[in-house]
Amino acid sequence: MYNLLISIAISVATTALFSAVLGGKIWYGIGPGVIALIVAYILLARRSMKQVEGIMNSAQEEMKNQRIERGVEIMKSAYPIGKWQFLVSSQIDGQIGYILYMSKKFDDAEPYLRRAFKKNWVPRAMLGTLLYKRKKYDEMKEVFEDAVQHNKKEALLWNIYAYCLWKTNERDEAIKVLNRALEHIKADDKTSSNLKALQNNKKMKMRGWNLLWYQFHLDAPPAQQAQMQFRRR
Template identity: 60%
Template sequence: MYNLLIALGAGVVATLLFGFAVGGGDFSLLYGIVPGVIALLGTYFYLARRSMKQVQALAEQAQQQLQSRNIDRAVEIFKSGYPIGKWQFFVKAQIDAQIGTLLYVAQRFDEAEPYLKNAFAKNWTAKAMLGVLYYKRRKFDEMERVFEEAVAANKKEALLWNLYAYCLWKTKQRDKAIDVLNRGLEHLDGHDKTERNLKALKNNRKMKMRSWNQLWYQFHLDRMPMQRQRVQFR
């Protein structure tokens, strides 16, 4: 991307300048390489940070629209950031993750799917939503593939491991669900909710997910109790 190309150019220029200057008029790579690397890394860090600040500014604008429940306008604002993707790696994937998440939460599942597919792997919420979407459509092989990719990139996310196990459990794959939670606990350094759900599955009881509150309900696998809905919308 452009940021990397500019940074490489800065590195080459610094290498040449210092290589000739310190080398007494004759080019010396030994004298130029360290300043060149410093120039490359410094320039790239600065440009990458600038690009991410631009994305953050868009997110703040979109949030203002969401407060007015104007989802379509929020999506348009995020899409206006696509050109930034020409400058910085993974920007488009991050924007698609945000758009897909907004549309999924709004239960516009068909619209959300292509954005969730393109989502940045480290955005575990977007990837989990895609996995849940495949679960809802009974595409269980694809569901497992997406969840495996998600947990590989986000090993410390307890809710992600539990979502994966929940979907397996609901598809009558209790042993696989137990295995997933056991794998999750290897990375979570002990996690009460995960341990309780693992114990429940081993004893052929139901998994309990409502203690994650809104983080859980956003996946539309359960209905929020009416009492909580009244409190939320006051």
């Protein structure tokens, strides 16, 4: 917000200056004023994003050392930058929600996931899966519908949506979702394969996405499943 206001002020000053120098006609300064607005905003936005990047790098170091709570607190220190630059706060919320969800702190993650930037599809998909886990199926559909509208090219997002529908015994709806997906992501083998599986009343196969799939905690990795089976025995 502040970056835009400062840029507008610079633009107005530049317009007035050029108008005065070039004969007092306001339109003489419009072109330079627009250029000043664009250049100033780009430079100020870049400065803000550099600040965010530095904070996120510090948080990442804490995450590497398994100090999750400390890393989250460092991320929160970037919130004041959100007053200067649009979308910073929602991107920070998405990152915090992602970390907490990955750590299986689902209750803590939910409010952050809800505030995440809508074009950041991973936190939005995590919110959808969280609602699926809680059997809030109507709200789950609303979240996934919103997510796919903003991220039409993300094959895994469409497949997670279909997977949750399939698991709630809405196979026909899942088929419709994958058909819609293929309208936007042409010739995607995994999506086509899952669509054929559902049409033939077979199971969807999601493990081809590997870690991208397992981060949503809808399925345990093979090694973890083997460990769980061993413990049961």
